[in-house]
Each structure stands twice: as structure tokens, then as C-alpha cells.
Amino acid sequence: MLSSSLIMQALTISELERASGVPRSTIYFYVREGMLPEAQKAAASRAIYTDRHLALLQEIVRLKAEGLPLTAIKERMAAQIASAGATDVDLVAEQNEHVRHSILVVAARLFARRGYKRTRVTDIIKEAEVTPQVFYGHFASKLDLFVESYGLFVEWMHSFLAGGLVDEPDPAARELARTHGYLGMRNLSPDLLCLVRSEALQEECDMQKVVEKSYGGMTRATLEDLLRLREQGQTALPVPDELVAFGLLGAVENMVMRVSWDDRYSTKDVLWTALFLFLAVEGAYSGRTDLTDRLTRYTEAVERLAAQPPPTPPAAYLS
Template sequence: MPSVKSRREEYAEATRQALLDAGADLFAERGYAATSIEDVVREARVTRGALYHHFRSKQELFEAVFEDVELGIVDKIVAAVATQSDAWSQAMAGIDAYLDLCLDPRTQELALRQAPIALGWTRWREIEERHALGLIRAQVESLTAAGLIRRRSPDLLSGILFGALIEAALAIAAAEDRSQARQEAGEIIRSLSEALR
């Protein structure tokens, strides 16, 4: 039998979500450094104490915002992969979905620009790897099992592909013409993928 949440639990969840939403909006609009705790609590319409009940610091709040962004990215990639029936098409759909998401200004700002600043390069990579690397590894294993790519170290190959996709994402975010950069990045990643067949 499902448990019924108390009003206090519902209020706590609503407060946490309000903080995440306010933080995401402000970090995307102003950047991590230019957003203060006071800005977040004012935007969320909660007290400073409420923020510190859920998050120990602005950095911890940002990390939770970034985790939400990453989970959203994963959900969209999984949905794109699910539309395809064979392993190769699934892998290409996943790549295309990821690169398309890199065109979204909010994703660019939070995941590619602000996250390395707010969390530091190492922590940013750890979170990226936890979400993206698992998807890539699953696709590598699927392609190998289907006989579409030669058997190699799945960890090494997944890591190399992960690196290529992150660099493509950063290039798209930094480009003057992002649509053109996305198209070129897609062509390059597809060419690299074809070379593995």
C-alpha cells in the first residue's frame, strides 16, 4: 500500500522544488557567480533558513540543479533511442538527440558553461560521466553484441566516445553559428562511428 505523505513532507518537497526552479532560472540567466543566495530565496519566495534546510551552500544547490538538467538530458536521449528498432539506428538517434540538446540555450548555459565554473572541472566531469557514460557504454555493448562493431574494451571505447561528444557539445556552445556547428559536429561524430563498424 503506498504511503501517504504528510503535509510537512509535501511542503518540504514543494520548497525544495521551488528552490531548484528558482536556482535554475537565475543560474541560467545571470550565471553562477552573479547569483546570490538572497536572489534565490527571493525568487523562490522562501526563507534563507528553508534554503539551508535543503542545501548546505549555493554550490550544493547548483549541483542539484545540474543533476536535474542531466536527468532531463538522459530522459530525452532514452526516448529518442526507444523510437528506433535496431542497435545502429538507436546509437545514431542517441547521438543526434544529445547534439540537438546542446542547441538549447538553457542546457548550454547550465550544463556546459556554468557547471564547470560552479563545480570545478573534476566534479563536473564526474557528474557528466555518471549520466552520459552509462548511456554510451550501453550502446557500445549493444553494438558489439549485434556484431556491428568489433569487440574492444567497452570502458576505453565508451570513454573515448564520451570525450568526443563532450568536446562536440562544448564546440557547439562556443560557436558563433551554433546550428552550423551542430551539423558539422554530427557529421564528424557519425564519421567516427562509421569507422568503428
């Protein structure tokens, strides 16, 4: 079973039995005799113990080996037993979260190695060491799991890139490295972004918030660079920084789509084009390229179009 990094580790009876070397029948006896705190009930036939139970069992075993009777052991350990039982931590909720995260980690690694189509739910269940009932108690479908594990992979990629870019002073070089990292995520499977983006476009979809968080992570560093550039250049551009960051990412996504159609363009072409676009944006943000007059010229057109609904084909074309 995957290990937990929680301060108070939750254990099943089987795990407690293996870790302590004490048979479960004896553990149940110690609980009845008040030598161990009651376990928290996760279900009618499932209880959650903690590493505090394990520590108490190890102490009981040690004292028994010294020849102390159970009555003396219970009296000597009274304060420890009371302390171990005095907790308001919801162990069931913590273990459920731990199991959910463990499944996500396993799934993200399998999706990364095999892609979406070649990763089977049965493989995830086997490697995560959970039952199908536990799996489907956390994730309704493979697609739901994929979208959430994709978000986890974004966090991993962001952390990996951030470590290597700490000392990089050039925002364009940082954006180039992030674009290269994005291409790595894209290589998880050919249909990766199609699946994620289709979920993002669904109105009131349960996965929409997860996708929003993933894309927020993918654009966060670019957005931070844009905010610094705006502050340094003291420019008054009439554009939302977040939309510019998403626009740069969207440009890369569309370039990747075009590259997938044939062999005309390469990864190098994508990197050069992404760099060109960022440098153009950087020039406007830094003030080196003054767009004030040109933007002002289009103010009336922007205001007029924004006040109108986007055009649709005439009814004759839709019938």
C-alpha cells in the same frame, strides 16, 4: 508551499490549520486529549503532522456537526486514531528531502531562465517559499546548489530527449539530437560548464560525486548505443566504451568553447562535426571500418608510453 507527491504528506501546524480550518489551539487540545496522534518533533519549536492528522480532523469536525460529544467521537474513532499513530516513517527526514528537492526544482528553473550570474539566492528563497535558515541548512552556497540543480536539469533534458528518440532506429540521428540538447544546456549561461567542470576536477570535493552523476547522465545514452554497436559488429576494439562516450561529449564541449571565441563557426558546424565524429566511431564499432591492423601496429607504443609518467617541462623552465 510546494506540494508533495509522497504517500504520507508531511504538514506543518500552519499547513494543517489552513487545510482543516481548525485553529491550532484546538488541534493541540485534541492531541492532549488523545484524539489525534502526537506530531513528530523536527525541532524544539517545530512539529511535523501528516495528512492522516488532516483526515482525523475532518472526521472530528463532521461528527461534531452531527451533535456527538467529544467522548463519543473519541470512542468511535479509537481504531482510526491508533492506526494513524502507528507509523515508523521518519516524517522529518521525508519533509527535509521534499524541501531540498523543491529548492532544487526552483533553482534549476531560475538558472535555466536567467543563467548562473543573474540568479540570486534571495530569488530562489522567495520562489521556493523557504527561510534563509532552511536554505542554507540544505546548501552551503549558491555554487553547491547550482551544481546539484545542473544535475537535475540533465535528468530533465535526458527524459525530454529520450521521449522523442524512442522510435528513432538510427544511432547517429539519436546522437545528433543529444548534441543539440547539450547545446541547449550550454546556453543556460556562458560560464555553466566552466563551473561544473572545475568542481569535477577538485580532489575529494563534496560536489565531485554530484558532477560525476551529471556527466554519467549526459553520456548514458551514447554509451548504450556504443554497447549495442559493439555487440552487433562483434568487434574487439581495445578501447573502453565509457571513455569513448566521454570523448565524444568532450569533443562537443571543446567545439562549443571554440565557437564562443568569434563568429567563424556556427551551431550547424558543431552539429556536422559532432555527427562526423560519431559516424567515424560507429564505423569502427560496427566493423565497417576495420582498424585491427592499424591498432595492432601501435600496441608497442601504447604499452611503452602507458608505463612511463607523462613528460613535464625541464626544471630550468619551471624555475
